[in-house]
Amino acid sequence: EVQLLESGGALVQPGGSLRLSCAASGFTFSSYAMTWVRQAPGKGLEWVSGISGAATSTYYADSVEGRFTISRDNSENTLYLQMNSLRPEDTAVYYCARDGEVLVTGLFDYWGQGNLVTVSS
Amino acid sequence: DIQMTQAPPSLSASVGDRVTITCQASQDISNYLNWYQQKPGKAPKLLIYDASNLETGVPSRFSGSGSGTDFTFTISSLQPEDVATYYCQQYDSVPYTFGQGTKLEIK
DSSP: OOEEEEEOOOEEOTTOOEEEEEEEESSOGGGEEEEEEEEOTTSOEEEEEEEOTTSOOEEEOTTTTTTEEEEEETTTTEEEEEEOSOOGGGOEEEEEEEEEESSOOSOOOEEOOOEEEEEOO | OOOEEEEOSEEEEOTTOOEEEEEEESSOOTTOEEEEEEOTTSOOEEEEETTTEEOTTOOTTEEEEEETTEEEEEESSOOGGGOEEEEEEEOSSSSOEEOOOEEEEEO
């Protein structure tokens, strides 16, 4: 059974940093691209970032480019999102999701339960 | 960026009704379109991929159609457990973008 478990969400001040983790199980992690999608309170879904299975390719939404870094540790079956220079508008539930086989395709077939990040003073 | 315009924003229907949601892309995305269901407090769930393919395990009352810029999502006979918000999403190109969502309620 595919399982994705996010952690690391917290209350952080504007300008601060936070690292989210997503522990994967039930599939060959290194064979799949992975992605982060966020949802601000009461709002819709926003794709944030994606990474290929071998971590050779990464992609970012303009809203986080230069501030967020996606990475993965295939030996630990874990996906990460390093978030720097956080802004109040980054407040959201962050979901990790499984993407296509090897390459980032945009087809998200399994999702984690979500993790809340609140940016506020 | 490709804009996805979804309609209506909300919808109220009776059990057994046929429900239709539309999604329009700002440019041709071929059939690179997914539909997701999100129940309150839960993660989104993939229902339809490639515009018309039903994800494994999803009930056959759900269906999708369309290509190019205009797409349709249909529930053939609404059930109480279908109360949720539904999103379309294009995956023709990065950044992948979602529609604004359609909140579906039972009348």
